[in-house]
Amino acid sequence: MARQLDRSILQGVDIFRDLDDAALDDVLLSAQRRRIAAGETVFRQGDTARAFYVLVEGRLKVAQVTPEGQQVVVRFIGPNEMFGCVAVSGGTVYPGTATAVVDSLAIGWHRDMTERLMDRHPRIARNALGTVGDRLQETQARVRELSTERVERRIAHALVRLGAQAGKPVQNGVEIEFPITRQDIAEMTGTTLHTVSRTLSDWEGRQIVQGGRQRIVIRDAAALLKIAEEL
Amino acid sequence: MARQLDRSILQGVDIFRDLDDAALDDVLLSAQRRRIAAGETVFRQGDTARAFYVLVEGRLKVAQVTPEGQQVVVRFIGPNEMFGCVAVSGGTVYPGTATAVVDSLAIGWHRDMTERLMDRHPRIARNALGTVGDRLQETQARVRELSTERVERRIAHALVRLGAQAGKPVQNGVEIEFPITRQDIAEMTGTTLHTVSRTLSDWEGRQIVQGGRQRIVIRDAAALLKIAEEL
DNA sequence: CGTGTTATTGATAGATCTCAAAGATGGTGG
DNA sequence: CCACCATCTTTGAGATCTATCAATAACACG
Numbered sequence: 001m002a003r004q005l006d007r008s009i010l011q012g013v014d015i016f017r018d019l020d021d022a023a024l025d026d027v028l029l030s031a032q033r034r035r036i037a038a039g040e041t042v043f044r045q046g047d048t049a050r051a052f053y054v055l056v057e058g059r060l061k062v063a064q065v066t067p068e069g070q071q072v073v074v075r076f077i078g079p080n081e082m083f084g085c086v087a088v089s090g091g092t093v094y095p096g097t098a099t100a101v102v103d104s105l106a107i108g109w110h111r112d113m114t115e116r117l118m119d120r121h122p123r124i125a126r127n128a129l130g131t132v133g134d135r136l137q138e139t140q141a142r143v144r145e146l147s148t149e150r151v152e153r154r155i156a157h158a159l160v161r162l163g164a165q166a167g168k169p170v171q172n173g174v175e176i177e178f179p180i181t182r183q184d185i186a187e188m189t190g191t192t193l194h195t196v197s198r199t200l201s202d203w204e205g206r207q208i209v210q211g212g213r214q215r216i217v218i219r220d221a222a223a224l225l226k227i228a229e230e231l
Numbered sequence: 232m233a234r235q236l237d238r239s240i241l242q243g244v245d246i247f248r249d250l251d252d253a254a255l256d257d258v259l260l261s262a263q264r265r266r267i268a269a270g271e272t273v274f275r276q277g278d279t280a281r282a283f284y285v286l287v288e289g290r291l292k293v294a295q296v297t298p299e300g301q302q303v304v305v306r307f308i309g310p311n312e313m314f315g316c317v318a319v320s321g322g323t324v325y326p327g328t329a330t331a332v333v334d335s336l337a338i339g340w341h342r343d344m345t346e347r348l349m350d351r352h353p354r355i356a357r358n359a360l361g362t363v364g365d366r367l368q369e370t371q372a373r374v375r376e377l378s379t380e381r382v383e384r385r386i387a388h389a390l391v392r393l394g395a396q397a398g399k400p401v402q403n404g405v406e407i408e409f410p411i412t413r414q415d416i417a418e419m420t421g422t423t424l425h426t427v428s429r430t431l432s433d434w435e436g437r438q439i440v441q442g443g444r445q446r447i448v449i450r451d452a453a454a455l456l457k458i459a460e461e462l
Numbered sequence: 463c464g465t466g467t468t469a470t471t472g473a474t475a476g477a478t479c480t481c482a483a484a485g486a487t488g489g490t491g492g
Numbered sequence: 493c494c495a496c497c498a499t500c501t502t503t504g505a506g507a508t509c510t511a512t513c514a515a516t517a518a519c520a521c522g
Contacts, residue, residue, distance in 0.1 A: 064371070068461070070379045074371060089364025095371065122353045129360045132367055133320025139370040140295070140305060140326065146377035147421030148301045151478070181500065190378030192479060197502055213487050213500060230299070382510070413469065423511060428470055444468060444519055 005033060009107070012080045013054050015088075015127045023121045030117065031107040036060070036100040043084060045097045051108040052087035055079055058104020059166070059178040063187065064096045073187040075135075076101070076178070078166055085135070087111045088118075088128050101178050146190050154189040155199050156228035159209070163218050172210065172219055179214035236264060236338070243311040244285050246319075246358045254352045261348065262338040267291070267331040274315060276328045282339040283318035286310055289335020290397070290409040294418065295327045304418040306366075307332070307409070309397055316366070318342045319349075319359050332409050377421050385420040386430050387459035390440070394449050403441065403450055410445035 007024045010016045016027060034053070036042055042053065045064060060077040074096045077083045083098055083106075109117065118125040145154050159176075167174040182193040182200070189196070200216070203209045208224055210217040218224060225231075238255045241247045247258060265284070267273055273284065276295060291308040305327045308314045314329055314337075340348065349356040376385050390407075398405040413424040413431070420427070431447070434440045439455055441448040449455060456462075 064375055066375060066379050068379070072375045072378050074374075086364060086368070088360065089367070090361035091364060091368065095368055118357065119353075122350075122356065125353065125356045125360055126349065129319065129356055129363060130321035132360060132363045133317060133322060136320070136363055136367045136370060137317070137322065137326055139367060139374060143305075143370060143373050143377060143421075144295055144297060144303045146374065147303050147418075148297050148299070182502095183500080187378075190374075193501080194480085194503085195478065197500095201502070211501085412467090424469080425471085425512085426510060428468095429510095432470070442469085 005031065005107070009056055010054075013082070014080075014131050015054070015082055015124060017127050018123055019121060023123075026120065027109075027117055027124075030113045031109055034106045034108055036104045036106060038100050038102050038104075040100050042098040042100070042106065043094045045094055047094050049084065049087040049091050049094050049111065051110050052082065052084040052114055053098075053106045053108040055081055055083060056105040056107055058106075059101040060098050060104060060106075061101050061184070062096045062098045071187045072190075073184060076162070076166065076180075082128075082131060084108070085128070085132060088114055089132055101180075151189065151191045151195055152199055153228055153230060154191070155185060155196060156224050158185055158188045159216065159218060160221070160224055160228050162216075163221060163224075167218070170217060173217045174221065175215070175217045180216065181214050236262065240287055240338070241285075244313070245311075245362050246285070246313055246355060248358055249354055250352060254354075257351065258340075258348055258355075261344045262340055265337045265339055267335045267337060269331050269333050269335075271331050273329040273331070273337065274325045276325055278325050280315065280318040280322055280325050280342065282341050283313065283315040283345055284329075284337045284339040286312055286314060287336040287338055289337075290332040291329050291335060291337075292332050292415070293327045293329045302418045303421075304415060307393070307397065307411075313359075313362060315339070316359070316363060319345055320363055332411075382420065382422045382426055383430055384459055384461060385422070386416060386427060387455050389416055389419045390447065390449060391452070391455055391459050393447075394452060394455075398449070401448060404448045405452065406446070406448045411447065412445055 005028060007021060007028060010024050010027060016024060019027065032051075034042070036058070042060065043049075055077050057079055060083060062074040062077060062083060064072045064074055066072065077098070084094060086094060118128075145157055149157070162176050162180070163174050166177050168177040182196040185196045186193045200209060200211050204211055206223070208218075208220045210219055236259060238252060238259060241255050241258060247255060250258070263282075265273070267289070273291065274280075286308050288310055291314060293305040293308060293314060295303045295305055297303065308329070315325060317325060349359075376388055380388070393407050393411070394405050397408050399408040413427040417424045417427045431440060431442050435442055437454070439449075439451045441450055
């Protein structure tokens with residue numbers, strides 16, 4: 001957690017790809033460090049979008065609340081991922097709330113600074129365009145799933161993605177490496193925690209996953225994929 | 232349909248906003264005109280993303296097909312809107328198929344040309360970033376609706392948006408100005424044409440809308456909004 | 463006027479939510 | 493160190509929304 005703020009931190013970050021060392025130093029110079037304790041919030045839905053961030057360590061959950069109070073998980077953010085992108089793409093307020101799932105470390109740039117950085121290093125804007133484009137396609141894929149797939153498949157898809165994004169190999173499979181509740185998965189897939197629990201129980205019986213409190217291990221990734229793709 | 236290719240055509244196009252006349256001319260010089268007859272397709276899902284486009288006149292439908300053959304409408308494109316954005320944001324293939332709903336006219340730029348234009352006029356990349364960011368937020372809103380709202384509300388939301396995007400004032404309300412089927416609306420809202428038909432019939436009885444073959448008139452926008460927002 | 467597309471409507475089945483209750487789990491304070 | 497408590501999870505039963513199946517009707521076009 002005492003990680004140095006040097007260029008290496010920006011190495012794997014898409015939005016700063018292909019920048020030379022001088023540019024990276026320039027970027028780093030205007031960055032702000034920010035620690036976020038588990039459960040703490042970086043920004044809230046509706047707040048003025050003052051800054052954008054890159055997660056250095058930890059894990060964040062970005063979620064939206066509906067007027068009726070239902071939560072929808074937008075995405076989980078892992079190391080090297082951007083969040084608060086709206087501050088880059090021109091939005092005025094954050095469309096969601098970012099909360100740390102575990103103790104985390106982020107670096108952020110004030111909105112104005114971001115503008116200046118993009119002016120000085122046009123590559124950043126192009127990279128950002130790519131990242132936001134990718135997110136758009138992912139989100140579109142979610143729309144497709146929600147529109148056409150039944151709950152069980154959607155949950156399978158969600159787990160497959162989580163495994164790819166945050167899977168840690170363990171003895172008997174791949175474990176999602178941060179605490180995640182049935183409720184979280186429900187909010188990722190547009191269902192209820194009850195249905196998620198039932199589904200996971202079923203899969204547990206079929207040796208596909210193994211559950212626990214805020215814990216999921218994928219034991220049979222192939223079977224999961226089969227459910228996800230309806231083979 | 233015999234519209235001149237002069238700068239005025241790029242006036243209202245977000246991605247070319249704030250460019251000076253010289254830049255606009257430069258952009259225009261490398262543009263390709265393309266007519267699309269109703270029912271014709273500009274590009275297909277999975278095709279290499281060779282170009283991005285701006286619609287000048289007409290109306291397009293962008294849709295994705297699932298492996299099972301179900302359609303999902305990504306969005307309807309109206310005049311001055313971009314489509315085929317992936318060619319700008321770095322995707323390699325088109326994620327959807329663009330089909331003309333009515334006879335249309337578009338202008339397009341080859342992918343390489345787009346890159347060069349962004350190099351010469353960095354403003355374009357920034358504008359594109361804004362547009363793609365907006366689309367991301369819209370798509371995220373759709374995810375939220377699909378996750379938390381019942382069919383009737385989703386249909387109401389879809390109609391409200393269609394009214395805003397393509398509403399033409401008529402005698403007894405606002406008409407969606409292009410032919411749109413119940414099936415289309417179903418594919419926009421993740422339901423079936425049957426449910427859409429039933430819902431519209433119900434609303435027709437309550438004087439909220441008035442239907443017809445490939446035709447919808449919103450008679451009581453306030454009532455529709457009330458359904459959409461569950462007031 | 464025939465034909466293909468689009469729309470309407472009824473009946474039924476099934477997936478999933480809602481309501482309800484009890485059981486686990488792990489952290490915390492006394 | 494242990495009991496307690498908040499949170500998370502599981503599971504059953506019933507209600508409900510919506511898809512599916514099926515048939516007919518309306519419409520537009522050539």
